[in-house]
Amino acid sequence: MHTNIDTLFANLWQNYISITPSAEKVHELLSSNSGDEIINDHVAFRTFNIEKVNLDKLAAHFLALGYEEKGSYNFEAKKLAAKHFEHADTSKPKVFISELLVEEFSDEVQTIIHKMVDSIADDAAQHRDFLYSGTHWEVTSDEYETLLAASEYAAWMSAWGFRANHFTVSVNHMEHFQVLADVNQKLKDAGFVLNTSGGEIKGGEEVHLAQSSTMADKVEVQFKDVKKVIPSCFYEFAQRFNTPSGELYQGFVAASADKIFESTNAKG
Numbered sequence: 142m143h144t145n146i147d148t149l150f151a152n153l154w155q156n157y158i159s160i161t162p163s164a165e166k167v168h169e170l171l172s173s174n175s176g177d178e179i180i181n182d183h184v185a186f187r188t189f190n191i192e193k194v195n196l197d198k199l200a201a202h203f204l205a206l207g208y209e210e211k212g213s214y215n216f217e218a219k220k221l222a223a224k225h226f227e228h229a230d231t232s233k234p235k236v237f238i239s240e241l242l243v244e245e246f247s248d249e250v251q252t253i254i255h256k257m258v259d260s261i262a263d264d265a266a267q268h269r270d271f272l273y274s275g276t277h278w279e280v281t282s283d284e285y286e287t288l289l290a291a292s293e294y295a296a297w298m299s300a301w302g303f304r305a306n307h308f309t310v311s312v313n314h315m316e317h318f319q320v321l322a323d324v325n326q327k328l329k330d331a332g333f334v335l336n337t338s339g340g341e342i343k344g345g346e347e348v349h350l351a352q353s354s355t356m357a358d359k360v361e362v363q364f365k366d367v368k369k370v371i372p373s374c375f376y377e378f379a380q381r382f383n384t385p386s387g388e389l390y391q392g393f394v395a396a397s398a399d400k401i402f403e404s405t406n407a408k409g
């Protein structure tokens with residue numbers, strides 16, 4: 142376990158930009174404009190609901206750092222469950238962790254996933270660097286394609302393993318930009334490609350959270366047999382609004398999250 146929140150996120154960021162060069166470029170573009178440090182709204186993680194590495198195992202790293210569980214979410218069609226965590230120090234990023242409901246897939250898919258998880262050391266999830274430890278297995282390009290046909294999320298996990306899936310810029314903390322639409326325009330003018338599934342902006346003031354994201358970078362990955370160019374990670378942008386009680390909304394919105402997941406889609 143890490144003993145320092147800022148060191149953990151710094152390590153996660155380095156690991157994330159190592160496979161997401163566009164995120165570093167976007168970070169530069171936006172910080173050169175605001176003249177300010179970029180504040181993260183949240184960081185997201187993915188895993189399988191298999192005991193050895195399930196959502197709770199990832200969450201334990203954040204609970205140990207003082208985070209608390211706040212909300213839970215279900216994604217029936219994608220066969221996913223998720224929870225979000227907040228720290229009492231609101232300058233720390235929120236954490237969104239999802240897990241794939243493995244038992245809901247075909248035997249063929251389950252076999253590939255269990256083979257991957259079986260090759261992870263029993264105590265790996267407790268290791269200090271687990272949250273950015275990547276893959277602990279090798280999959281063939283055929284196995285990747287089998288997973289991809291059943292679940293974009295499963296295929297992404299097989300290629301990338303444990304790491305930050307995305308960081309999220311807090312638009313509320315930006316000096317230069319007032320609204321998410323202006324951030325989006327700036328990104329598009331600079332040639333970055335946004336996720337348009339469910340519209341460029343998911344949610345809005347009516348659900349107290351507006352979100353957008355880039356489409357994941359495409360990078361070369363060495364599978365057991367061949368190399369393939371596949372989606373890595375993306376960058377997200379979030380603007381939060383007050384609830385009727387006058388407090389800034391801190392939760393997530395399942396209908397919007399459902400579309401954000403698609404930022405790593407490999408299929409058209």
Ligand code: OOG
Binds near residue numbers: 186397399402403
């Ligand atoms: C998580 C997608 C959901 C959000 O902010 O709603 C999400 C993922 O793609 O792993 O990040």
Ligand code: NI
Binds near residue numbers: 401
């Ligand atoms: Ni997110």
